[in-house]
Amino acid sequence: MSSNVGSSGDFGSLGISRWLVESLRAMKITQPTAIQKACIPKILEGRDCIGGAKTGSGKTIAFAGPMLTKWSEDPSGMFGVVLTPTRELAMQIAEQFTALGSSMNIRVALVVGGESIVDQAIQLQKKPHFIVATPGRLAHHVMNSGDDTVGGLKRVKFLVLDEADILLTDTFTDDLTTCVGILPPKQSRQNLLFTATVTDQVKMLQSSPTPEGKPKLFSYEVESMDKVAIPATLKTTYLLVPEQVKEAYLYQILTSNSYREASAIIFVNRTVTAEILRRTLKQLDVRVASLHSQMPQQERTNSLHRFRANAARVLIATDVASRGLDIPTVQLVINYDISANPDTFIHRAGRTARAGRSGESICFVAQRDVSRVEAIEDRINKKMDEFTEVHDTAVIRKALSKVTAAKRESLMAMEKESFGERRKLHQRKNGKEKGYRRE
Ligand SMILES: Nc1ncnc2c1ncn2[C@@H]1O[C@H](COP(=O)(O)OP(=O)(O)OP(=O)(O)O)[C@@H](O)[C@H]1O
Numbered sequence: 452m453s454s455n456v457g458s459s460g461d462f463g464s465l466g467i468s469r470w471l472v473e474s475l476r477a478m479k480i481t482q483p484t485a486i487q488k489a490c491i492p493k494i495l496e497g498r499d500c501i502g503g504a505k506t507g508s509g510k511t512i513a514f515a516g517p518m519l520t521k522w523s524e525d526p527s528g529m530f531g532v533v534l535t536p537t538r539e540l541a542m543q544i545a546e547q548f549t550a551l552g553s554s555m556n557i558r559v560a561l562v563v564g565g566e567s568i569v570d571q572a573i574q575l576q577k578k579p580h581f582i583v584a585t586p587g588r589l590a591h592h593v594m595n596s597g598d599d600t601v602g603g604l605k606r607v608k609f610l611v612l613d614e615a616d617i618l619l620t621d622t623f624t625d626d627l628t629t630c631v632g633i634l635p636p637k638q639s640r641q642n643l644l645f646t647a648t649v650t651d652q653v654k655m656l657q658s659s660p661t662p663e664g665k666p667k668l669f670s671y672e673v674e675s676m677d678k679v680a681i682p683a684t685l686k687t688t689y690l691l692v693p694e695q696v697k698e699a700y701l702y703q704i705l706t707s708n709s710y711r712e713a714s715a716i717i718f719v720n721r722t723v724t725a726e727i728l729r730r731t732l733k734q735l736d737v738r739v740a741s742l743h744s745q746m747p748q749q750e751r752t753n754s755l756h757r758f759r760a761n762a763a764r765v766l767i768a769t770d771v772a773s774r775g776l777d778i779p780t781v782q783l784v785i786n787y788d789i790s791a792n793p794d795t796f797i798h799r800a801g802r803t804a805r806a807g808r809s810g811e812s813i814c815f816v817a818q819r820d821v822s823r824v825e826a827i828e829d830r831i832n833k834k835m836d837e838f839t840e841v842h843d844t845a846v847i848r849k850a851l852s853k854v855t856a857a858k859r860e861s862l863m864a865m866e867k868e869s870f871g872e873r874r875k876l877h878q879r880k881n882g883k884e885k886g887y888r889r890e
Pocket of ligand 1: 504
């Protein structure tokens with residue numbers, strides 16, 4: 452995908468409104484990607500859609516483009532609801548709708564956990580054109596709002612499940628059922644499902660029968676044409692690392708000649724690891740921020756702003772950051788821990804190498820992770836090369852003493868601040884520790 456080519460008619464010839472073609476052009480988006488070419492005309496025809504395409508391939512515009520086009524033909528009332536699994540992704544999508552529709556005085560409501568329920572209720576009463584939400588918080592409003600909001604939701608024309616595979620897992624079932632239950636019946640609205648990892652659960656929706664004459668489901672999977680599940684511009688490597696010295700290797704890579712300037716996301720499986728790494732790297736003078744579910748929302752938002760603006764060069768994150776986040780400057784993704792689910796690798800690694808740019812992913816592989824990496828290779832249909840840039844054991848040993856001291860101090864500070872206790876309290880309040888919270 453290239454953003455600097457394309458004739459003026461490309462999006463227009465797919466049926467996108469003139470004003471929106473202009474908005475896209477102002478963002479240097481002129482030539483539709485494969486998923487956009489495939490899905491936009493079908494959605495404009497009124498069909499439901501399952502869109503499967505690799506990370507960073509432009510799925511957001513594949514659904515936002517036709518929705519905004521249809522909305523501008525009759526811009527009244529609540530028009531569409533977009534559900535996503537995480538707050539930060541909802542914020543990003545709401546910003547995109549707002550930016551694309553600004554010339555048309557679009558009203559977009561962001562309805563996510565961690566923000567003021569009262570402010571959101573007021574926004575919802577004002578009948579925004581689009582609602583971008585996490586399921587838990589929207590479900591709360593559905594159950595507690597008056598006729599204005601509920602009546603508006605009963606007339607929406609579009610429902611989008613972005614990151615549909617994760618939204619269709621048990622974590623979200625109750626809230627999703629509440630949200631969807633208030634919308635018009637399935638046949639009377641358009642249903643758009645998008646993800647980089649189409650699961651059987653997503654496909655099952657495809658096989659549900661649709662009465663004659665009603666919108667039929669259109670399904671498009673880019674992956675089925677190109678068997679590799681990750682972008683061609685993404686370099687994937689692994690590094691065998693003994694569990695006890697992972698921090699030293701991480702520090703060594705982040706400060707090596709090749710990566711000392713690189714903007715990087717480090718994915719970990721647990722919030723406590725994120726906190727230890729953040730503090731340790733900060734002690735070692737790395738410009739670092741973190742993002743995980745146990746941070747207050749304001750801190751989460753600030754961290755992401757700092758990282759986007761390159762005030763922080765390294766982001767330590769749990770899977771709250773693995774889906775959808777579009778930060779073009781990210782050059783490196785390190786899987787410090789490996790997830791048990793191979794699809795998670797696809798989403799994490801997909802935070803780099805977006806929109807045709809190059810990017811790199813390194814997996815840290817401890818003894819017990821070997822089978823997980825093999826499962827990832829099977830899933831993506833590609834073998835990873837061994838990472839060879841950092842191999843000098845003398846250098847690692849030198850880093851180790853420095854890193855061990857910094858880690859010790861970090862652990863002592865966390866104990867003093869009772870991080871573990873707060874974590875347990877938080878878990879009791881919010882259920883089991885998961886990458887995703889209900890709001
Ligand atoms: N036609 C296009 N030409 C150039 N750039 C584009 C085009 N469409 C989208 N983009 C840009 O590509 C980037 C990735 O798009 P987007 O975030 O929609 O990816 P995605 O497929 O949803 O990825 P993910 O699976 O990670 O959520 C964005 O910065 C977007 O502005």
